[in-house]
Amino acid sequence: MRFRQVHLDFHTSEAIEGIGSRFSKEQFQEMLKLGHVDSITVFSKCHHGWAYHPSTANEMHPHLSFDLLGAQIEAAHEIGVKTPVYISAGLDEKLARRHPQWLIRNAEEKTNWASDFMTPGYHQFCMNTPYLDILAAQVEEVVSRYDADGIFLDIVGIRECYCQYCVAEIRRRGSDPRNKADMKALWEETFLKYAKKINETVHRIKPGMPIFHNSGHVGRGRRDLAQINTHLELESLPTGGWGYDHFPLSARYVQGLGMEFLGMTGKFHTFWGEFGGYKHPNALRYETSLSLANGAHISIGDQLHPTGFMDPATYALIGEAYSEVEAKEAWCRETTAIAEIALLSVEAAVYAHGRPLNEYGPASDSGAVRILLEGHYLFDVVDTEADFSKYKVVILPDAILITEQLKAKLSAFVAQGGKLLATGRSGLSPDGTQFELDFGVEWLGSSSFKPSYFRPDFELPSLRTASFIMYTEGQEIKLTTSGTKLGSRENSYFNRDLFTFCSHQHTPSDLQDAGPGMVQGPDGVYISWNMFEDYALKGSLPVKEIVCHALDLLLVHKTVRTNLPAQGVTTLQVQSTENRWIQHLLYASPVRRGQNIEVIEDLPQLNDTEVTIATAKPVREVYLAPQQTPLPFQQANGGVSYTVPTWSCHQMIVLQF
Structure with missing residues (x-):
């Protein structure tokens, strides 16, 4: 081709x-x-x-x-x-x-x-x-x-x-x-x-x-x-x-x-x-x-x-x-991608459950991809036929119900040391009544409050601790002996209705602990709202940082670490025939013009982009492509580190083994 x-x-x-x-x-x-x-x-x-x-x-x-x-x-x-x-x-x-x-x-x-x-x-x-x-x-x-x-x-x-x-x-x-x-x-x-x-x-x-x-x-x-x-x-x-x-x-x-x-x-x-x-x-x-x-x-x-x-x-x-x-x-x-996270597509899972598939896909898939791109994670989008064993984390976004076949695959993945991140109704049985995986929680039912609030037990990188609004459906859960609570759910005083409404949009939190909202268990982390749908529809900063906190807990050694801005994209491709890895850095900031048309016009220059790639393989040289300009690098503690001094739009960095 x-x-x-x-x-x-x-x-x-x-x-x-x-x-x-x-x-x-x-x-x-x-x-x-x-x-x-x-x-x-x-x-x-x-x-x-x-x-x-x-x-x-x-x-x-x-x-x-x-x-x-x-x-x-x-x-x-x-x-x-x-x-x-x-x-x-x-x-x-x-x-x-x-x-x-x-x-x-x-x-x-x-x-x-x-x-x-x-x-x-x-x-x-x-x-x-x-x-x-x-x-x-x-x-x-x-x-x-x-x-x-x-x-x-x-x-x-x-x-x-x-x-x-x-x-x-x-x-x-x-x-x-x-x-x-x-x-x-x-x-x-x-x-x-x-x-x-x-x-x-x-x-x-x-x-x-x-x-x-x-x-x-x-x-x-x-x-x-x-x-x-x-x-x-x-x-x-x-x-x-x-x-x-x-x-x-x-x-x-x-x-x-x-x-x-x-x-x-x-x-x-x-x-x-x-x-x-x-x-x-x-x-x-x-x-x-x-x-x-x-x-x-x-x-x-x-x-x-x-x-x-x-x-x-x-x-x-x-x-x-x-x-x-x-x-x-x-x-x-002839490249293949390096990925440490598998995003199990809701669209693919819906089809596997026997429902029709002929659309672009739900918001959960697109919201998850946006968070993973902005968090600079290496990921694949997979279906239920995929081999999970090559990944460190499998994400179950919002609506992945667990059939017997999927449970067997995920259980084998966890037994080999893999971890899961599930949100919303993901992890529940096909009839939606109980968890099929051990996240340290018991399912009680869907929350009657929408929106509700999450107060994390950790501080977000960009914000102090607060009650953060969750716009999408939430689940009520109870902690089991195998779970560690990472944050609490809070309900609003009441849902917005004819005789019970407050302010312009929704009722504030009543600031009372209504049970766990995020828990870490033996199989991974569970967050009780449709986080990825929420990010696709609202783009809330706390939602992204909560999800990234969960992923960083589960990814002990992240393959790529970089100070690339959120709108930047990075991937890592393997070119086996040449015995090299190629890291791609991209940056553009689309703006919305007219009626929902995303336009790219300016490509700002980025300076001093720092990157560390986790690899134990000895690296002979690092250089910019296609310029073939050598790039100074250090290899220590299981990683290769370098700084890209000046670039715009797209820069490839080659790690030649």
Whole structure:
């Protein structure tokens, strides 16, 4: 897989003339060189349904007079640039108006994405209809006729559908469309049937050709769905609604699956489909560096003008980031992450408990990742199939109920010396009535007070001792003989209600000890509120520092210690073939502009960043990459210490053993 890819969108209406009229092989190549691009995804078929090449399986765009796809592939290959080919799979607006009976319908017979045909927008196809055969023929044509370097299929996944094909099929099986469990099973089968047919179509002609089926999200806990792809592309446009926390959450899960993957961002100020929008070059520099730091290759989204003219401003922008990536690649190939903490994803656990999974994931996962990033911990996001034995601590955030299988895995982990951090309802039995692990507490019930308060028996680094508000649901617990209390729960005088309310928001603490709120037991530390959900929704400083205190109790020897600011990110990657570790330091401070758009513009310089890496292996040299500047270091007491004097955005430090 190449490091410096562009995903070149080209969804072009039949109402526009002169398609490809300004395409020039020389200009196309010039822009790829300007952008330091080594792979570009080009279009066979767009969401409007048109082909951008002569076709018998489809229809060429009515205002295109030549083989644009073939010309792009020839031009790119001539300068050593790969060309995966894009095919819109779930959307085909041309065909949607001809065969609306093949579209996905909800239980009220409405379509999606656009709910009707009087609203501008696309309509999604059900793969349980004759459309699948048409799509497969379009894929076969491209793979047979063109020297493609891969196939990218878009807008696919497990979809709820009550079209008459799905209704007829479920009735043929002797069930009823009102039986949700049977319908869910059908929807899963429909997607897997689609993926199998497309994969077999491609690999029958070109065995081993890369294929990616884009669902917009790689579901944590759905390894089966991830593995229908040859590689993964993590769509994560920070300014398009994902934010800057989304990619680390996805990447820290995906790197553990052992598949090649890339991080997909965009050059746009907002989202796909934007013409004339540009983010600051510093934003792309940071986003591409964030991919490298998490073991990923990179794809930047662009959108080609209908005339086929490549925008010089866009490729100058991309080139500022990709010229740096090109210089860094040697230290980013074939890496694996060092992690001491496993964050067991709530999203993955929910799926393991038999509930559906087709969303971005709950706040608990994102809040936990934000705390771990700001605390500069080395962590992976894992599912219930993961090997826990390589970690020191497993975090059970907020809502991890303990099945028999999970209890056996966690008990074995603890028996080997591992420790657990559980919050909220995590650690309870599937029926939510008792703890399945020994945190030194007995469960009494969910608290009727919301919010309630926590008074720690320790002082927080940034604050003195106080009653700190906990906004989310809490649990009432009782200390057992094996537990050590680390802080107390306090209730408010009363919940805010019609005749009992106080001040503008909530009632203060009554300052009375209402039982333990945080306890350390033989298996680890338990905190009785949904701490990670709380941090995702409110971002409260005490919540973060309470969680970090618990982690520092459990991590006797933290692998990385640094004075990096909270907004900074650090990872540690192993490059075994070169016998070296690469520490990544990143720093940017997104600001919110407009309506919930996170923007990076300024990249301040950081000075004298101190780092200590725990390792007993003898280190021969430490140097900055890609500059290859030697860095003074000391190795003593099981650690390597050094200071990075001056840097901004992204700095790699190589520990050569």
